[in-house]
Amino acid sequence: MTKEKSDNSLTEKDVSFDDLPKRKRLLNPKQSQKIGYSMLLSSIIFIVIVLGVFLGYIIINGLKSINFKFIFSSYNPTVGRYGLFPSIMGTFLLIIGSIAIAAPLGLLAAIYLTEYTKGGIIVSIIDQGINNLAGVPSVVIGVFGYALFSVYLKMGSSMIAAWLTLACMLLPTIIRTSQEALRSVPRTYREGSFALGATKWRTIRYVVLPPALPGITTGIILSLGRAAGETAAVLFVGSGVFFNRFFNGFSGTFMNLPNFLLTLYRSAGGWEQVGDVMWLTAFVLILIVFSFNAVAIVIRNRSEKQRGSY
């Protein structure tokens, strides 16, 4: 009521905007702008420093202890040989295998969910299920993978069981990010294609997928790092140690860098003896993740360039 009155008085007496009483403020707009900006700036500076120190420490220590004989030899602590190569190879194969299973499967599932389903209860249950799965701790996935692949499907402790287990872990993320990427493609593109008499599949393949590709690739990049660094889940399904060999076959146990670090940490030698190898292992692991990411980014940029900017 009072508000209405003051509104009326504004028009009747023709009070100008500048003459209206102002509310009290703690800070004037310029001050709050400054504070806001300095908060943003200081947080980014902090993050850059922390990340820089973190990465720099690993890289410097890794480079300091670099030893190609270590990197390219097999593992046998009984003769003091902590060779990295079986673990490098295992990590490499784990990444390639799990992504090769999870990426196509996840992308196809995402396409089906976004382009072909028409909503409804079942779809929203599936959607929510995927969301929840993405948050399941990897150790639980490991238990599941062990029960299903190793025991029930009799794959035992093997690289193949690890691929499938890791793929289960990565699928929710890949589906989710791919769905987001597909949804961000404007509906008008699809309409334009249908109006020309295109089938749904052709529309998806030539009009929807290309602009969604960068987002899909981002999801895969995130998954690469997780596959490379996964420790707990693969422990259940075949990550272990073997001596004097590089590779134990696809149906045999394997070594990978994260679990190798764990083994070193638990080993009798202690920090003095294995510290160097641990730095080197961490360094190599980061190097592998970065190089996979670099390849994915190059592929993404190239596909963007081909289509031209928009």
Next chain:
Amino acid sequence: MNIVNKKLLAKETKEEDIVPVDMRALFKDETEIIPEKLVKKYEIRMAVKKLSHWYGNNHVLSGISLPIFKNKVTAIIGPSGCGKSTFLRDLNRMNDLIKISRVRGKVYLDGINIYSEGIDLIQLRKKIGMVFQKPNPFPMSIRDNITYGPIIHGINKAYLPGLIKSYLVKAALWDEVHDRLSESAFSLSGGQQQRLCIARALSIEPEVILFDEPCSALDPHATAKIEDLITKLKAEYTVVIVTHNMQQAARVSDFTAFFNLGELIEFNSTRDLFRSPIRKITEEYISGRFG
């Protein structure tokens, strides 16, 4: 049945199952709104009979009957929310994409109901092209935007370069883009993009072209170019254009249908409808007193 009609049908449909109707006869009982002399005088390309449309429980079109004459421009005008865009999208079944939409009634193309079973949507949309409100070129090069349609419909790759030129010329865009066909379609201005979309619609050699407020996102200069193009297109194509711009309807169209609240209020030749509207509400709308 002629060959043109046969192509509309999906392969498994027998042609004797669908017999084309006499579209003139459809309007015998509609003389109250559809002037008899027009139906007698001009050849009908498409005929809409008692078309109703719902989105969920929202009744957006009720009982529309309308002839669309061959090689003429028919404008659909009316205030916002009167269902004119929905009507247009019913003509090539674009509303099939919307899951809550329901259609009752019939839409005939050359005497065949496009809502009957056994209609091949791909062939239907090849025959009835569409240009949308906002320019929506594909995220590809200018060249690929034009060749997309012909490739879908199986044109031999050797003929594509010739097609690109001929459709860009038809859409009055060739002179502006002939030296940069490989560039992204997004490098074009809004008006150019819309002409590219028209060229793209032409590229599948449709017989009818639907324009859904094609100039609403464009400046006056680009609008003039597109209007000019539309009047040229009617020599070869049958055109239906939805517009909220009455001057535009008056400039480009031969016939005008006035929609209000999901109903067809009045239909006549554009000249007669604008000069001497029969219904009062039509007069109020075209004189700008409401809408």
